[in-house]
Amino acid sequence: MPLSCLKRIPRKLLRVRSLTDLRSRAVMDLKVLVSSLNDFASLSLAESWDNVGLLVEPSPPHVVNTLFLTNDLTEEVMEEALQKRADLILSYHPPIFKPLKRITWQTWKERLVIRALENRVSIYSPHTAYDAAPHGVNTWLAKGLGACTTVPLHSSAASNHPTKGCYRIEFSSCSAEAVLSRLRETPGISLVTTVPVRVDGEEQTRVSLNCSQHALLQVMTLLSQDSCLYEKTEIISLQKPPLGDTGMGRLCTLKEPVAVSALIERVKSHLRLPHVRLALGVGKTLESEVQAIALCAGSGMSVLQGTEADLYLTGEMSHHDVLDAVAKGVTVILCEHSNSERGFLLELQQLLATHLENKVRIIVSERDRDPLRVA
Structure with a gap:
């Protein structure tokens, strides 16, 4: 075969590969993508104290090829996002919560903003909007309990109700x-x-x-x-009328009661944790049966408080809140704050891929982790 023919083969293959890459690199305009994210879970569902939505926006036009999911945006996670060429970081917890009075290199949250803008990376946070959504964090957390019926502990109100007056x-x-x-x-x-x-x-x-x-x-x-x-x-x-399947926390009623010990194993398996923290209610043992479970991802006592249940499941509670629950005979399972949320990201990856019609590449952080460890 002539040498000239051999030289042409790589060029042809390269051309085919380049066309394939171009077809696979679907992109979305940032504003269109943010609008789609807001349609996926309305920001009106978020708590009034929260800071949700688009938090950092590079100068337009800005297109998104890679959407990067994380529970917490730390400096280590930001480095990972930049290495993976993320154009938009969806951080479940808002990295900007309290107002920033300056943007310098002095604090880690200010450095996040600087690095995002310097590298033209936008940041979006849904936080409590995903807590309340019917396909959100708390619904995912409830899936680890077994067959049960669930209702929100505090129903959200319809945001598009036509009533104008108060x-x-x-x-x-x-x-x-x-x-x-x-x-x-x-x-x-x-x-x-x-x-x-x-x-x-x-x-x-x-x-x-x-x-x-x-x-x-x-x-x-x-x-x-x-x-x-x-x-x-x-x-x-x-x-405004309440939305039946939308709101903060969940009250889960198991179809069949189970022992506390069995429920612990279900929770650990679902969250992929080697251990959880446990406080048995007064008069209860590991063999005591539970059927009504009140749960709230994150720091959930403000949502769980006053709920009649056999067991509370959340990420963290104060010492005195645990004592109060135990005194009432309620068993408490604590998983650490972000451990009760992070596993949802893998489900979110699939949900958003469908919702966004695979128009962007969606990846989940590998470095995002709960800061607490057992030493």
Whole structure:
């Protein structure tokens, strides 16, 4: 075979390989990807104190080929993300929580921001939005318990409910039109309805309106000009309807009760842990059976508190909270904070691959780990 033919073969193979690589390197614009992440789990589900969403954004345009998942974004994990050419880091815990007053090389969190921007890497955090989501962290944690039914301990409210007002005000008046003419001039009033009614043999109009919290005082000031009208006015606080499968924590009822010892083994297997911490409830043993389990990933006592259950499962609790639970006969299993969350990342990788239609490469950190060890 002529030497010229041999030289052409690598070029052809290289061309085919390059075309294949180009097809496999699907990318998404950062804004489009962030919008898709928000659709996957609405940030409105997050707690009001949390700091969720896009936290670090390089100058646009910015495209994402590799999405990197981690539970905690430490400097070691950041180095891994850069080595793996991540364009977007999804850090379950927000690396920026308290406001930063300066961006210098002095603290590790400031250095994270500097390195992200210098390397054009964006950072997104879902945190408690993933806690509350029906396909989120707490649902995943419950899967390790065995066959059970689960409901949120604290249901989330519908974020897209059409009600605009915070309060509903209802009253009846024979001069409703005069009252309404004044109320319509008040900002923050909506959904005004009027229905003719008979009150004490007198033809009147029943008025129902919604108003914002800010407008409530102004509305009541106007109505108080007629003492009879004011005394008959009803104020109803409006609440958004709860979402049945969405919210913080989970109450899991096993189909068949199991011994504490068996449940411990299930939890360790699910979380891939060699050990957990255990506090037996007063009067309980390792052979005591449990059926109702209240769980919350992370530091869950604020969610678990007051819940009637045989056992609490969470990452960490204070010493005195453990004592209180034990005194009530509730057994406690602690797994360390991030150990109760990190395993969800492997499931999240698959969920996001489907949700994003495999348009980006999704990888899970290999260096992310709980900082606590048994020495």
